[in-house]
Amino acid sequence: MTTRTLTTILAATCMALGSSAASAAAAPATAVAAATQPAGVLTIVFEGIETPTGTIMMSLFDSEAAHDEGGDPVQVAMAPIKGTTATVAFEGLAPGDYAVKAFHDVDGDMQMGTNPFGMPTEPFAFSNNAPAQGGPAKWEAARFAVTPGANRITITIK
Numbered sequence: 150m151t152t153r154t155l156t157t158i159l160a161a162t163c164m165a166l167g168s169s170a171a172s173a174a175a176a177p178a179t180a181v182a183a184a185t186q187p188a189g190v191l192t193i194v195f196e197g198i199e200t201p202t203g204t205i206m207m208s209l210f211d212s213e214a215a216h217d218e219g220g221d222p223v224q225v226a227m228a229p230i231k232g233t234t235a236t237v238a239f240e241g242l243a244p245g246d247y248a249v250k251a252f253h254d255v256d257g258d259m260q261m262g263t264n265p266f267g268m269p270t271e272p273f274a275f276s277n278n279a280p281a282q283g284g285p286a287k288w289e290a291a292r293f294a295v296t297p298g299a300n301r302i303t304i305t306i307k
């Protein structure tokens with residue numbers, strides 16, 4: 150049996166069952182279409198910065214696995230602080246869902262300050278201003294969509 154035949158049978162079976170697997174069978178076509186879409190540009194504005202020193206350091210994630218389980222971010226960036234705000238732009242992003250983890254490196258040592266109990270001593274924030282819940286915000290709370298072209302989100306960091 151060829152792969153093509155198997156795919157056809159699977160698609161027909163899914164359609165007959167009316168199951169969501171039918172859309173899964175169509176996924177490859179969707180993925181190809183997404184790859185040919187123009188890239189997204191994401192501008193992030195951090196607001197509410199209380200101490201005008203140091204930089205905002207952030208990591209951009211594109212999957213729940215990477216975001217919630219200590220995986221690598223797709224991009225990282227540092228944003229200089231101007232007054233009470235800081236702005237950074239990520240370019241060339243494949244359209245899809247992303248989430249941001251950020252902290253304000255007030256003392257400029259490139260690390261999130263923590264006390265002996267491991268609690269953050271420098272301001273931090275997550276996209277959607279998702280709250281920390283005994284640890285970093287989860288992907289489901291912090292995820293947002295990046296579409297082709299310009300995108301802009303605002304995060305309050307405190």
Ligand SMILES: [Ca+2]
Binds near residue numbers: 262
């Ligand atoms: Ca620091």
